Amino acid sequence: MSQKLKFAVIGGGSWATAIAKMLCVNCDEIAWYMRNQDAIDHLKTHHHNPNYLSSVEFNPNKLRLTTDINEAVAFADYIIFAIPSAFLNDEMSKLTASLEGKVIFSAIKGIVPETSLIVGEHFNDTYDIPFENIGVITGPCHAEEVALERLSYLTIACGDSQKAKIMAAALSSDYIKTKISDDIIGSEYAAMLKNIYAIAAGIAHGLGYGDNFQSVLMSNSIREMKKFIRKVHKMKRNINNSAYLGDLLVTGYSVFSRNRMFGNMIGKGYTVKSAQMEMNMVAEGYYAAKSAHRLNEKLEAKTPIINAVYDVLYEGKEAKKVFRKLTEKLD
Numbered sequence: 001m002s003q004k005l006k007f008a009v010i011g012g013g014s015w016a017t018a019i020a021k022m023l024c025v026n027c028d029e030i031a032w033y034m035r036n037q038d039a040i041d042h043l044k045t046h047h048h049n050p051n052y053l054s055s056v057e058f059n060p061n062k063l064r065l066t067t068d069i070n071e072a073v074a075f076a077d078y079i080i081f082a083i084p085s086a087f088l089n090d091e092m093s094k095l096t097a098s099l100e101g102k103v104i105f106s107a108i109k110g111i112v113p114e115t116s117l118i119v120g121e122h123f124n125d126t127y128d129i130p131f132e133n134i135g136v137i138t139g140p141c142h143a144e145e146v147a148l149e150r151l152s153y154l155t156i157a158c159g160d161s162q163k164a165k166i167m168a169a170a171l172s173s174d175y176i177k178t179k180i181s182d183d184i185i186g187s188e189y190a191a192m193l194k195n196i197y198a199i200a201a202g203i204a205h206g207l208g209y210g211d212n213f214q215s216v217l218m219s220n221s222i223r224e225m226k227k228f229i230r231k232v233h234k235m236k237r238n239i240n241n242s243a244y245l246g247d248l249l250v251t252g253y254s255v256f257s258r259n260r261m262f263g264n265m266i267g268k269g270y271t272v273k274s275a276q277m278e279m280n281m282v283a284e285g286y287y288a289a290k291s292a293h294r295l296n297e298k299l300e301a302k303t304p305i306i307n308a309v310y311d312v313l314y315e316g317k318e319a320k321k322v323f324r325k326l327t328e329k330l331d
Contacts, residue, residue, distance in 0.1 A: 007170060008076030010069065010091065012036055013281075014052040015107055016082035018143035021053075024062045025173045031064040033072035035091075040065045053147040070097040078103045078167060080137065084282040085110030085119065092127075099127055103163055105135040105156075109191040110284035111291035118188045132160040135167060136184050138191040140246035141176075142256040149175045155243035157181040157188070181243060185233040190225060190244045193306075195285030196292060197221035198251040199263035200309050203319050206267020213327070217305070218252050220330045224303050228292070231299040259285040266312060267319055289313055304329040 007027055009020045012034030023030045034040060042050040043065060047057050066072055073079055074097045083091060085108050106119035115122050120136060123129040135158035145152055154171060156178055158164035168178035181187055197218070204217055225248065226239040239245060251257045262283035265275040272286070293310040296303055308326045311317040 005077045005166065005170075006031070006075055008033065008072040008079045009082060010072060010079060011082035012039055012049070012051070013082065013084075014143040017049045017053045017056060018146035019080055019082055019107055019137070019171070020058070020063070021056050021146060022171045022173065022176055024058060026170050027062065029062055029064055031066065031072040031075040033066055033069050035067060037067050040067060053143060056147045069094050073097040073099065073102065076102070078105060078170070080105045080107055081119065082107040084108070084284060085112050086282065086287050088112055088119065088122070089114050099129060102129075103133045103135065104129055105137055105158075105167055106188065107137040109138070109195055110288050111192055113287055113291065116291050116294060118185070118192060120184055120188050131184070132158075133163070134159070134184065135164060136188045136191070137167070137171070138187050138243050138247055140242055140250040142250065142254060144256040146176070151175050151177070153177045153179065153242055153246070155179050155181050155187060157184040157243070159184055179242065183235060183237050183243075186229045186235065186237050187243050189229050189232055191247060192284070192288045193225050193228060193292060194248040194251045195259045195283070196289045196306055196309050197225070197248060198257050198259035199266070199283065199285040199289065199313075200305050201252040202257075202260035202263020202265070203267040203309070203312060204263075204323060205260070206264040207320055207323055209323070214252075216330050218249065221252070221305055222248055224301075224305055227301045228296065228299065228303060228306075231301045259283045262286065272313055285309070286313060
């Protein structure tokens with residue numbers, strides 16, 4: 001069935017590139033929107049994205065490359081958004097093509113700053129997309145390991161299980177295993193929150209804390225995540241499943257994790273701005289920390305780790321002092 005449906009990827013970064021690679025295994029043609037015309041020209045000539053996952057070679061005959069988001073949206077039945085949440089509003093402001101009848105899947109692991117909503121809720125609230133036409137693609141899965149074709153797992157969450165199965169079939173391969181979930185809100189919040197905890201893990205590493213503390217930090221993080229998500233959307237879920245705990249662990253520990261890398265630089269004394277400039281990549285957890293902290297002022301969940309990351313990133317507090325206090329609140 002997925003062969004007959006058309007898919008589009010919105011975004012030109014590493015995760016968008018990884019998703020395009022996955023889709024090309026099962027689809028005859030996909031639309032791929034990216035802002036950078038030079039990257040498109042390079043892809044057409046040299047068959048790889050010059051800026052991200054350059055080891056991935058594409059068959060250009062399978063790619064409908066465009067710098068016009070409207071062309072990609074008009075082409076596809078299923079549209080996967082894989083751009084930083086901070087830039088979603090700007091990209092959507094260019095859209096004139098209709099989203100009516102389109103199935104929207106978010107591979108964005110963050111909160112839209114302008115509305116303080118996760119992406120699924122944002123599309124429902126802002127563009128009147130029904131929740132049965134909204135889905136989420138979460139890990140545990142790093143784009144870099146997809147590029148290397150190392151065995152990886154994805155969780156596909158959607159209110160309509162049939163649409164989740166279609167997306168799962170389109171992304172599956174010998175090295176990509178997929179699982180279906182009906183917890184669209186919880187999965188998306190988990191994907192956002194784990195980036196904040198990965199920044200915390202990075203800060204701790206940068207400050208010189210060892211593996212023993214990291215294990216305590218991660219075990220407290222999953223419990224904190226459970227409390228937060230339960231306040232947002234109460235339903236029966238196993239927080240130890242891969243979409244929650246697995247995604248948290250890989251983001252908190254992996255050398256590929258840009259959020260951990262960002263936190264590590266902060267722990268070593270970089271300013272937020274200097275760390276962002278040196279990375280030249282977006283760490284979603286930076287934006288998520290502010291949104292989650294603001295949201296939790298209403299939810300009132302007990303979130304000492306989120307609070308600590310927020311204090312370091314946005315209140316300008318010294319990481320060493322903040323984390324010394326945090327160690328007293330963990331168990």
